[in-house]
Structure formats: C-alpha cells, structure tokens
Amino acid sequence: MAVVVRAGAAPLWWAGVFAAGVGVLPPGLTGRRIGVLAGAALFLVTAAVVAVRGQGRFAALARGAARAGRGDVLQDRAVTVRVWRRGHRWWLLLALAAALGSSFAVPAAGGMLLAGWGAGLRLKAARIGRLERAGDALLWVRVDWLDRLGGRPAGKAVKGYRTTGVAAGDAAPGGARRRTDVYA
Known part of the structure; x- marks a missing residue:
C-alpha cells in the first residue's frame, strides 16, 4: 500500500526540481527573488499538507486490516509502480508543463x-512504513479495489487493507525496494 503512495513521489520530485531549475531562468513578473521565496514557502506548505492529509483514514484502515487470503490478488512492487506511473504519465506531464509555464509569472514557484x-508523498510513505514496522506486517490494497480508484490507496472504494508478513513480496516497509545482502 505504501508502494502506491511512494510511486508518485520520485516523478513529482524530479519534475519539480527540473521545473524549478529551468523556472529560475526567466525573470518573471514578480522577479526571481520573490519567485524563489514564494516557491520555498509553497514547498514547505505543500510537503506538510500532503504528508499529513489522509493519515486518519490510513490508520483506521490499518487497524482493521485482515490477513490476506488465497482469493486476494496482490501485486509486486515493480508492477504496482509501473502501472501507477503509466496511468498517471499524462497528469505528470501536464503538471510539469504547468510548472514550467508558471515560471513566466512567478519564477521557480511551480517547480518547487x-x-x-x-x-x-515520500514522508507519507515513511510514516506508513513506521506503521507497518510497528504492526510487523506489510499493508496491501487488493488490486481490484485499487484499479477502481485510479491508484488511490485510501479512497472510498477501499473497504480495508490486507496484511502479510514483512518478508512477503519485493517491498520493504514503507514501499521501498527490498534490499538483499549480496555478500551474505
């Protein structure tokens, strides 16, 4: 479940860094200094709001999580990330274009x-990872519920989470790629 949250973090981060870097080049209507300061404020506020938004629903669904059964279809981390990014690629490109376009008014603010x-999103996935470690179980969303949501792991179509042991699948708690010790 944290994999779905984390799937959008890297593309949004790198698109934002790119747009902010390019967005500093034009002076804009407000000037570079005001644009960068406004962008820094937007960065902090957006990161805080996205990190805490929906945490009550995540915690409530996690408390009522049931053990995954044979009939539950669960995806690997790589498949989930690929499906999410393919499904949202046009929205990501549109967001990048909007951030680049806004730099002519307020430089770097849209990218930031x-x-x-x-x-x-990365902070939210880390918080979910701490929740998974505390419960000693990975949280999963059934694939059929996730498809109806368009990739929202705490949407209204999700009636509950499924759990497996922390060694299941190819994801570590928090949605990160499971590390294997090469030299062991």
Missing part, C-alpha cells in the same frame, strides 16, 4: 510546489 508534493 511539485517538488514539495513529491517530498510530502
């Missing part, structure tokens, strides 16, 4: 907003 959104 996107980067803050990505950072907030």
Whole structure:
C-alpha cells in the first residue's frame, strides 16, 4: 500500500526540481527573488499538507486490516509502480508543463510546489512504513479495489487493507525496494 503512495513521489520530485531549475531562468513578473521565496514557502506548505492529509483514514484502515487470503490478488512492487506511473504519465506531464509555464509569472514557484508534493508523498510513505514496522506486517490494497480508484490507496472504494508478513513480496516497509545482502 505504501508502494502506491511512494510511486508518485520520485516523478513529482524530479519534475519539480527540473521545473524549478529551468523556472529560475526567466525573470518573471514578480522577479526571481520573490519567485524563489514564494516557491520555498509553497514547498514547505505543500510537503506538510500532503504528508499529513489522509493519515486518519490510513490508520483506521490499518487497524482493521485482515490477513490476506488465497482469493486476494496482490501485486509486486515493480508492477504496482509501473502501472501507477503509466496511468498517471499524462497528469505528470501536464503538471510539469504547468510548472514550467508558471515560471513566466512567478519564477521557480511551480517547480518547487511539485517538488514539495513529491517530498510530502515520500514522508507519507515513511510514516506508513513506521506503521507497518510497528504492526510487523506489510499493508496491501487488493488490486481490484485499487484499479477502481485510479491508484488511490485510501479512497472510498477501499473497504480495508490486507496484511502479510514483512518478508512477503519485493517491498520493504514503507514501499521501498527490498534490499538483499549480496555478500551474505
């Protein structure tokens, strides 16, 4: 489940960094200094809002999580990330274009907003990872519920989470790629 949250973090972060870097080049209507300061404020506010938004629903669904059964279809981390990014690629490109276009009015602010959104998603995934470690179980969303949501792991169509042991699948708690010790 944290994999779905984390899937958008990297594309939003890097699109934001790119847009902010390019967005500093034109002076804009407000000037570079005001644009960068406004962008920094937007980064912090967006990261904080995205990180805490929906945490009550995540915690409530996690408390009522049931053990995954044979009939539950669960995806690997790589498949989930690929499906999410393919399904949202046009929205990501549109967000990048909007951030680049806004730099002619307020330099770098749109890019820093996107980067803050990505950072907030990463923080949310880390919080979910701490929840998974505390419960000693990975949280999963059934694939059929996730498809109806368009990739929202705490949407209204999700009636509950499924759990497996922390060694299941190819994801570590928090949605990160499971590390294997090469030298062991």
